[in-house]
Each structure stands twice: as structure tokens, then as C-alpha cells.
Amino acid sequence: MKRILSGVQPSGRAHLGNYLGAIRQHIEMAEKFEAYLFIADLHALTTTKDPQLMREQTYDLAVSYLALGLNPEHTVFFKQSDLSEHAELCWIFDCIVKMPFLERAHAWKDAQAKGKKETSVGLFNYPILQAADILLYQPDLVPVGQDQKQHIEMTRDIAITFNNTFGETFKIPEPHIKKEVAVVPGTDGQKMSKSYGNTIEIFADEKELKKQVMGIVTSSVPLEDPKDPKSCNVFQLYKLLGTDKEVKDLEDKYLKGGFGYGDAKKTLLAKILDHFSQAQEKYQELYPKKDYVYGVIEEGNKKAKIMASKTLEEVKKKVGYK
Numbered sequence: 001m002k003r004i005l006s007g008v009q010p011s012g013r014a015h016l017g018n019y020l021g022a023i024r025q026h027i028e029m030a031e032k033f034e035a036y037l038f039i040a041d042l043h044a045l046t047t048t049k050d051p052q053l054m055r056e057q058t059y060d061l062a063v064s065y066l067a068l069g070l071n072p073e074h075t076v077f078f079k080q081s082d083l084s085e086h087a088e089l090c091w092i093f094d095c096i097v098k099m100p101f102l103e104r105a106h107a108w109k110d111a112q113a114k115g116k117k118e119t120s121v122g123l124f125n126y127p128i129l130q131a132a133d134i135l136l137y138q139p140d141l142v143p144v145g146q147d148q149k150q151h152i153e154m155t156r157d158i159a160i161t162f163n164n165t166f167g168e169t170f171k172i173p174e175p176h177i178k179k180e181v182a183v184v185p186g187t188d189g190q191k192m193s194k195s196y197g198n199t200i201e202i203f204a205d206e207k208e209l210k211k212q213v214m215g216i217v218t219s220s221v222p223l224e225d226p227k228d229p230k231s232c233n234v235f236q237l238y239k240l241l242g243t244d245k246e247v248k249d250l251e252d253k254y255l256k257g258g259f260g261y262g263d264a265k266k267t268l269l270a271k272i273l274d275h276f277s278q279a280q281e282k283y284q285e286l287y288p289k290k291d292y293v294y295g296v297i298e299e300g301n302k303k304a305k306i307m308a309s310k311t312l313e314e315v316k317k318k319v320g321y322k
């Protein structure tokens with residue numbers, strides 16, 4: 001059976017971008033493949049320096065995955081910082097990766113371009129930790145959104161370098177990116193991302209969700225005129241959630257005219273509320289069940305440890321530590 005692995009940072013509430021681009025595929029694929037999914041809290045420390053927020057966001061992400069349908073019986077669901085193997089393998093990779101290789105990383109280049117000269121070593125090293133996350137579990141596929149493609153390519157390069165230096169050790173994983181949702185747009189049309197402040201959060205309460213949807217940027221075409229669905233952020237998001245018929249109906253309304261953006265936003269809001277109504281109920285039900293949620297992670301940690309420590313043992317032999 002093929003194996004998948006992926007992670008999400010606990011850097012804010014789950015939004016439509018990380019749900020449609022990644023979490024939905026993670027949960028679906030876990031029913032067909034052997035699945036390792038984790039909360040990437042080591043990576044989140046590059047941005048979150050508030051311990052209480054770190055705890056809350058980690059817990060919130062765990063509850064969100066479970067509410068969205070993750071089945072802990074079919075998935076090894078764990079927390080990155082609970083497995084010291086990630087940081088250990090990261091160090092070993094640190095010693096075979098050259099600085100110019102890391103300087104090509106988009107996230108690093110963006111931070112430099114924005115004049116953030118004081119970026120942390122952790123941010124610079126981010127792709128190496130991600131390579132360790134992935135390669136410890138020897139997966140075939142890594143389901144992610146488009147923004148992670150470069151990290152998977154770097155992971156492949158690191159695996160090849162290690163194999164060439166110390167002998168065949170790592171399987172070379174493939175990125176798995178679903179085309180239609182590779183880049184989910186945010187309320188301003190850029191990629192939806194917490195750092196751009198343009199997210200629509202799945203588990204926000206109705207009032208907050210309404211504010212986010214009503215805040216979607218649209219053109220100034222008057223209500224009575226026909227509108228272009230393709231260039232509209234509201235329509236682009238609706239397309240990702242509606243059935244073919246619902247999408248066609250909304251498209252017709254745009255093209256006919258006499259249908260304003262306010263109406264389109266209300267249609268999208270209703271769709272989101274309907275789409276996530278069950279998940280929302282489950283979220284409310286699970287949130288107070290701390291013992292259960294932490295218990296799921298504990299179990300996942302134990303199972304993940306078996307695989308991670310096996311790979312690390314092999315790596316230690318290869319480099320001469322054993």
C-alpha cells in the first residue's frame with residue numbers, strides 16, 4: 001500500500017485555503033493509503049512566539065482535523081515536537097546541505113526582499129526540517145498546495161544527496177498537488193494565507209464568517225450589468241464548493257445581470273455554512289473533550305515514533321554513529 005505524509009502549521013484557525021488545498025485531500029487519501037499526518041509546531045515557532053497561543057492553535061488544529069473527518073483508526077495523526085527524531089535528522093541534513101541551496105528557497109528570498117534582514121536561522125533552515133519530516137516516514141506521496149512544491153523538490157534533492165553520499169537510504173517522494181485547488185484565492189484575490197490577512201476561517205462563528213465573506217474584494221460593475229464570473233473572487237471560491245449545477249446557475253446569474261455582488265456573497269456564505277455545518281457541530285462537540293483529543297495525539301505519537309526511530313537508526317548507521 002502506498003504511503004502519504006503531510007503536515008500543517010498550527011499558525012491560526014483552519015481556513016478555506018489549507019482545507020481545500022490540503023486537509024480535504026489528507027482526510028480522503030487516508031482512507032486509501034497508509035497515512036501519516038502531523039501538526040507542524042516546530043515550524044510554527046518561526047512565527048509564533050507566544051506559548052499560550054502555540055498551545056491553543058495546536059489544540060484547535062487537532063480538533064479541526066477530527067471535526068473535518070480524520071479517522072484516527074486509519075491515520076497516524078501526531079505532533080511534530082513530540083518526536084525528537086525530526087530535529088535530529090534535521091541536524092544530519094544540515095551537514096550535507098550547502099548554504100546556496102537554501103538561499104534559493106522562496107520563503108527565504110521573500111523575507112529578504114521585504115527587508116527582513118533579521119530573519120531567524122530557523123526560517124532559513126525551514127526546508128531542511130521539512131525534508132526531515134518527510135523522509136523519516138519514507139512516503140510515496142506528499143499531498144500539499146502549490147506553495148509547498150519547492151519544499152518537496154528540495155526534499156527530493158536532499159534525499160538524493162544523502163543517498164549518493166552514504167548509500168541508498170531514502171525513498172524519493174512525489175508531491176501530490178490537486179490542480180483545481182493548488183492556489184485557493186483569499187478575499188483580496190491573492191493566495192489565501194494567514195500572513196496576508198485574507199482568510200475565510202472554516203470554524204469562525206457565523207458573525208465573523210459573514211464579515212470575512214462580505215469583505216471579499218469585487219469589481220465596481222453596477223448591479224444591473226452582466227458580470228464576468230471568471231475574474232470574480234466570490235465566484236472562484238463558490239466554484240470550489242458548489243456542485244456543477246449550482247456553479248452553472250450562479251454563472252448564469254452573473255452573465256445575465258441584475259444580480260449584485262452582495263447577492264453573490266450571500267450565496268457563497270450560505271454555501272460555506274451548509275458545507276461545513278456537520279463539521280461545525282462536530283467541532284463544538286469535540287472542543288471540550290480535551291482528554292479524547294490529546295489521547296488521539298498520544299496514540300499517533302507512539303505509532304509515528306516506531307517509523308521515525310527505525311529510519312533514524314538506519315541513518316545513524318549510515319553516517320557512522322552506530
Ligand code: TYM
Binds near residue numbers: 018023
Ligand atoms: P501551511 O501550514 O502553510 O499550509 C498547510 C497546507 O495547506 C496548503 N495551503 C494552500 N493550498 C492551496 N491554496 C491556499 N491558499 C493554501 N494555503 C495553504 C499548503 O500548501 C499546505 O499543504 N511547510 C508546511 C508545513 C509542513 C509540511 C511538512 C507539509 C511542515 N512539514 C512536511 C508537508 C510535509 C506549511 O507551512 O504549510
